[in-house]
Amino acid sequence: MGNDGKGLSIAGLVLGIVAIVLAWFSMINIIALIAAVIGLVCAVKGKQAATAAGAPTGLATAGLVLSIIGLVLSAICFLSCTLCVLCTVGCAGLAA
């Protein structure tokens, strides 16, 4: 069976969508960040495999784009919200 990277491309696409959805929720957007990173790696590897096999790269490109959008959103939301909440909790805990 030839490896055209379809499985990796689908994984990249799904994880990209998951990242975009979860990025908006405070405290769990770290899951979105991890999903986006894994999705990006899957999509890149899928695209490289598809290119090498001469297969269509549309699915991998879609996964790549969605993973990048998910990464940007989750990074902004994670650094804006979750880290600050954790730091505030930390400071409050120390003050207590």
Added chain:
Amino acid sequence: MFPYFEIFGKVIGSYAVASVVGMAVCVFVACRLGRAYQITFEDILLKMVYIGVGLVIGGHAVYGITQLPRLWELVTHLSDYTLLEAGSVVVTCFGGMVFYGGFLGAMAGYALNVRKVVGERRKVLWDLFALVIPLFHTFGRIGCFLGGCCYGKESSWGFIVYDNTLQPDINGVVRIPVQLIESACNFCIFLFLLFLFKKKLQSGNLLFFYMLIYPVVRFVLEFYRGDVIRGFLWGLSTSQWISILLFAVALYQLLWKRRRGRRPLEAEQ
């Protein structure tokens, strides 16, 4: 200074935006420069993932090392803490980031990614790494300035920090804008390294040049920073000690490479 702004009711941190913009600019610049060497957009993205993961782990780990006394206190008196208090201490001890930790972590991640690459391409990849670090740092320090962290000492000139909710006692005082100075220095380092890269001078050595220049800048600027949370040893901060170490390593590597390059010529004579 301006730690947050709102878009459609959602609070967005200025530091987060500066970091993401910095990362995007780095990808763009690396793609433009790497195109001549058949380095694709996907290659760059994959390397950025390795760099990003290394940066986050390294930055937090070294920050944790600077907080060892507090962590040791927690371990030795664990029974005195509630679960929430113990969790708070751990979060606080690993919550911050140290640039040098991030740099070393990013370097380790990158080394893992390019470990199988050899020859001229390997040199180019390491030169690109040396270029994106000061470029990203330029944006990172602007983020620090906007977020009100990594502020400078009290001064008769400069900027007033306000709206810092984590350390309210630093608000309302005129301070040296040490973040903006460091950001400008980083951009100058980037331009200098870009010049060397474009002219193909010192190919494969740009990282060592960065490690020669930036530690000097950081060592000096560290005296003008007003925060004391990064730990001090014999009058110098953790970052200053790491600066000395990196400078020595870079100097040794450059001299060793120069000596090794001369040896075949001497053998011919």
